[in-house]
Amino acid sequence: MERNTLGIILSFVFIGVIIATSSFLQKRRLLDEEGSRKFIHIGVSNWWFILILFFDNVWLACIPPIVFILLNYASYKLNLIKAMERDKQTSLGTVYYPISLLILVIASFYLKMPYLGALGILIMGYGDGLAGYIGKKYGKRKLLHNKTVAGTTTMFLVSLFISYIVFANFASDFAIIGSVLVAVGAAFIELITPKGLDNITVPLGTSLIFYIITSIGGQPIFISFIIGFAISELVAIAAYFRKSLSGSGVIAATIIGTAIYVFAGLVTWTSLILFFISSSVITQFKKANKAKLSTEYHKTSRNYKQVLASGLIPAILSLAYFITKSESILITTIASIAVSCADTWASEIGVLNKGATVSILTFKPIRKGESGGVSALGTIASIMGALMIAVVFVASFYPGTDKSWLFVIQTLFMITAIGALGSVIDSVLGASLQVKYIDNSTKAITEAKYSHDKQNHQKSGLSFMNNDMVNFVSSILSVIVALAIFVR
Structure with missing residues (x-):
């Protein structure tokens, strides 16, 4: 047979x-x-x-x-x-x-x-x-x-x-x-x-x-993958045990971190990790006070959706940089990280503002922590967050190159400006399109679809436009602006 x-x-x-x-x-x-x-x-x-x-x-x-x-x-x-x-x-x-x-x-x-x-x-x-x-x-x-x-x-x-x-x-x-x-x-x-x-x-x-x-x-990209995976996994696991990341967040963060290290190098990876560590620290800062002001601050562990909302665009841009070797694309990648950092700092620090929080669209007072709200402290925090990313990048990337001081300062300024702009775009989207609900028990405005195992009544916004989607869209829009400025 x-x-x-x-x-x-x-x-x-x-x-x-x-x-x-x-x-x-x-x-x-x-x-x-x-x-x-x-x-x-x-x-x-x-x-x-x-x-x-x-x-x-x-x-x-x-x-x-x-x-x-x-x-x-x-x-x-x-x-x-x-x-x-x-x-x-x-x-x-x-x-x-x-x-x-x-x-x-x-x-x-x-x-x-x-x-x-x-x-x-x-x-x-x-x-x-x-x-x-x-x-x-x-x-x-x-x-x-x-x-x-x-x-x-x-x-x-x-x-x-x-x-x-x-x-x-x-x-x-x-x-x-x-x-x-x-x-x-x-x-x-x-x-x-x-x-x-x-x-x-x-x-x-x-x-x-x-x-x-x-x-x-044995090829260089394989060695980069090994290093990128190892250091990204170590950071993610440490964050998991500190309850900054959930189990799914560990997986997403490892993938994003590895991709950025392999495609865009150590400097870009360092900028990403600096954003993550600093954001995790300020999230824990006066956490109890924040939780009293808004239920949105009760959660601490970031899941995979939140990681992807802030990390997917930088990862895609890193791949584009790997393919094109365009410095403009690299700067845009850093700018996208600056956007995420600026927005997180604005949210986590701005909620502690002693003064009034107003709607970015109507300038009428709103509850602290509500999406679409802006304050003096939050605005300053967003600028400082973006500036930190910009300073780390230019201080790490440009020494030893033939770039003039004027170019370096311009790059520093533009990354910071785009980061702050991204935070503004996020607030505009949060005030206009982000879904908001009426808590079925407290009758307060909330971003949570469910409270006490019951579905809340939708007050405004688009049903699919939650906070993660707002962060993702604002990152995309900010990157479009950055590409228009940096890519010639």
């Missing part, structure tokens, strides 16, 4: 045995419902060994995954294979699994790297499978998407073990650092991916990380 044909037959027999065994163990009450699902999840990942041993034709190798995409979808809709489905199943995780198999089969054959798919599929099978089971059984401390510290730790350790075996056999030069990076990536991806999509993101993401490491490992 031809090897590929035998491989197809063995594939169906193998999967059938896995499902039948799981059903038998569940009926004998040796496995509960979740244990049965994880048994299948882990067992099916070993199909990759059949692929390696029996298939040399990519299209014939695609037949088993395609069949199981259709079969699993039918089971999802009709609950055909009870050992594989959850009660009240809401995700297509069992369908995404063979889709990942199909994609990695094609990629592995095309790249002539069968171990590429093996790494991704085995990490998904064993890592994600064991992480889910242990997380549900023993996990108590929640991180994100109802996932736990115990589950995420399991994902990291299992991924580390599998990655090391693959690297040691096929890319031994990167065995240690490569396996650590893949394991961290696997844990991050699994943590942030919701509703069964990790059956796609984990195998494809870890395989991609492996491919990148083996393709560019």
Whole structure:
């Protein structure tokens, strides 16, 4: 019998045995419902060994995954294979699994790297499978998407073990650092991916990380990535333990910090970290007093949305600088960080203003801490925040260059001005478009959609334009102004 044909037959027999065994163990009450699902999840990942041993034709190798995409979808809709489905199943995780198999089969054959798919599929099978089971059984401390510290730790350790075996056999030069990076990536991806999509993101993401490491490992950009990731992760973890970042915020901050370091260098990364550290410090400054003035100041930990609102634009601009090597783009990147710093300082310090706080549109007095309000202290704070970023940049970047003092001073002034302008734009958007609600209990104006587990009544603004969106839009508008000024 031809090897590929035998491989197809063995594939169906193998999967059938896995499902039948799981059903038998569940009926004998040796496995509960979740244990049965994880048994299948882990067992099916070993199909990759059949692929390696029996298939040399990519299209014939695609037949088993395609069949199981259709079969699993039918089971999802009709609950055909009870050992594989959850009660009240809401995700297509069992369908995404063979889709990942199909994609990695094609990629592995095309790249002539069968171990590429093996790494991704085995990490998904064993890592994600064991992480889910242990997380549900023993996990108590929640991180994100109802996932736990115990589950995420399991994902990291299992991924580390599998990655090391693959690297040691096929890319031994990167065995240690490569396996650590893949394991961290696997844990991050699994943590942030919701509703069964990790059956796609984990195998494809870890395989991609492996491919990148083996393709560019040893090159300068790879070294920059290692350094950027390490220092960004250390800062983010420290912030997490100081409750300045949530679990999702750690992930987003690490990604943003790494990207900015790799694409725009240490000076830009330092400016970003200075903004973050200074903002975290002033957020804690007289926190109790701020909380009495406005409920918006009760929260301290920044989540991924808040991190992206202030960090995504600088990261994109850093990539643009990496591609173009344009100094104007670099200055614009710094200006975008100055905008975020100016706005944060204005909000966190301005709320402590002893004088009146007025609407930036009507100049009528409003409650301290309400979006769209401005004060003398807040305005001064915004200028100082932007100036700090500008000073650090010009003091770090221009010494030793041929730039004149006049150019340096002009750059310092323009970065500061754009940062302060961004804070003004933020206030205008906050007063005009940001959504505001009436608290269902206190009847006070609030930015919170829910209070005391009840939805508040919308008073004004656009429903999607929350504070994070206002920060993001004001950053974009400020960058447009900066590009118009700096880019010739």
